[in-house]
Amino acid sequence: MHTIKRTVLVTGASSGIGRAIARKLLQQGHRVIGTTRDSDKFIHPHPLFSPVQLDLGGLKNLPAQLRGLEQQFPAMDAVIFCAGKGQFGSLEEFSYAQIESLMALNFTSQVFLTRALLPALKRKPRSDLIYIGSEAALKGSRKGALYCASKFALRGFTQALREECSKSNVRVCLINPGMVGTPFFDGLAFSPGDDGSNALEPDDVAEAVIYVLNSRAQMVVDEINLNPLNKVVKFKK
Ligand SMILES: NC(=O)c1ccc[n+]([C@@H]2O[C@H](COP(=O)([O-])OP(=O)(O)OC[C@H]3O[C@@H](n4cnc5c(N)ncnc54)[C@H](OP(=O)(O)O)[C@@H]3O)[C@@H](O)[C@H]2O)c1
Numbered sequence: 219m220h221t222i223k224r225t226v227l228v229t230g231a232s233s234g235i236g237r238a239i240a241r242k243l244l245q246q247g248h249r250v251i252g253t254t255r256d257s258d259k260f261i262h263p264h265p266l267f268s269p270v271q272l273d274l275g276g277l278k279n280l281p282a283q284l285r286g287l288e289q290q291f292p293a294m295d296a297v298i299f300c301a302g303k304g305q306f307g308s309l310e311e312f313s314y315a316q317i318e319s320l321m322a323l324n325f326t327s328q329v330f331l332t333r334a335l336l337p338a339l340k341r342k343p344r345s346d347l348i349y350i351g352s353e354a355a356l357k358g359s360r361k362g363a364l365y366c367a368s369k370f371a372l373r374g375f376t377q378a379l380r381e382e383c384s385k386s387n388v389r390v391c392l393i394n395p396g397m398v399g400t401p402f403f404d405g406l407a408f409s410p411g412d413d414g415s416n417a418l419e420p421d422d423v424a425e426a427v428i429y430v431l432n433s434r435a436q437m438v439v440d441e442i443n444l445n446p447l448n449k450v451v452k453f454k455k
Contacts, residue, residue, distance in 0.1 A: 222344075224431060225249040225293040229274065229301035229331070232259040234400030235350055236300030238420030239427050240267070246428070251291050253301065274301050274327035275319060284334035296346040297335060298427055299328050302368075304402050306361045317364060324368035329375060340386045344435050347383075348427055349376055351394040353445065369394075373441075380440065389438045391430045395423050396445035411450030418446050 226243050230236035231252025240250045249266045257269040268291070272283060288294070302324045305316065312320075332347060339345040354362055355369035373392055380390040399417040403409035410417035422444060430439045 223247055223249070224296050224346075225251070225291065226296040226298060226431075227251045227253070227287075227291070227294050227335075228298045229253045229272070231269075231300070232256070234300075234402055235395070235398055235420045235423045236298070238424040239298055239300065242421070242424040242428055249293070251287075251294065274331070275323045277322050277326055277330065280327060280330050281334065284331060288335055288338055292338070294335070295339065295342045295344060296348070296431060297331065297339075299331065299347070299349040301327070302350065304365055304406055306365055306406060306408075308361060309363045312364060320364050321368055321371075324365070325371045325375075328372060332379065336383075336388070339388050340383075343387055345388050346391065346431055347376075347379070347388060348391045348393065348430055350423065351376075351392045351441075353394055353396045353443070355392070355394050356443070376441075380438065384438075387435070389430075389435075391439050392441045393423060393426050393430075394441060394443045396449060397451075398423060406454075408451050408453050410446065411448075411452045413448065413450065415448040416446055416450040416452075418444055 226248055228236050228240045228250055231240040232254035240252050243250050244264050244266055251268045251270055253270045253272040255273045257271045260269045305320050349372055351372050352369045354366045355373040358366045376390050376392040383390055395418050397410040397417045398420055399410060400420055426442050426444060433439055
């Protein structure tokens with residue numbers, strides 16, 4: 219199938235969902251700008267891949283860094299927002315600093331990045347903003363007060379932004395996966411069960427991103443919810 223070649227910024231391209239998306243885009247001949255906090259993680263250079271070191275948790279320096287990003291890659295016409303982390307526990311287990319830092323990474327940094335890139339994206343004939351939300355954007359869950367809040371906030375933001383962008387060529391999509399087998403669970407007290415039906419694969423989410431990017435420019439895919447067939451949560455001892 220003939221697809222239009224895009225220049226796509228993928229945040230969190232060093233691991234899990236972001237990495238799978240970056241790989242699939244490269245396989246299809248798109249240009250990928252991949253962000254991580256440590257670009258030494260990108261050990262296999264690809265001619266269409268540009269690594270960018272960016273800490274999205276440090277909001278203070280972010281606006282200046284983001285200005286540079288836009289100037290460095292003027293052809294950018296899509297952004298996939300994958301950088302994020304899971305942190306779970308009852309509210310009283312979080313320090314004030316931890317609350318601020320989770321909301322900064324999972325929500326505010328995504329708004330900053332959007333704010334920085336939107337004027338240029340609006341001038342393109344076609345552009346896409348695709349955010350990786352979560353099932354936690356749809357329903358609150360025990361020990362998820364802050365993680366769910368960050369993802370609900372992202373969902374509200376994308377709904378309003380979609381309206382705001384409807385007179386331009388910018389399409390806004392939110393993809394809400396259930397559990398995906400990635401290093402996301404490495405530091406957590408739980409993970410998906412062992413059966414293949416207990417977790418999505420990062421490539422499942424990547425396929426959804428490709429579908430959205432390749433869809434007819436005059437159609438908007440608002441949201442996609444994806445879930446493993448048989449949700450089983452395993453608690454670590
Ligand atoms: N896995 C799941 O079950 C699941 C389900 C629903 C939604 N999600 C969402 O999907 C997104 C990706 O998760 P994943 O499963 O792919 O997790 P992952 O494998 O742990 O990857 C997380 C990515 O975020 C980047 N990142 C973390 N902290 C960062 C920071 N301060 N600044 C910049 N980048 C940072 C990491 O890059 P570096 O460490 O290289 O900087 C890494 O590339 C997250 O938003 C997560 O909430 C995950």
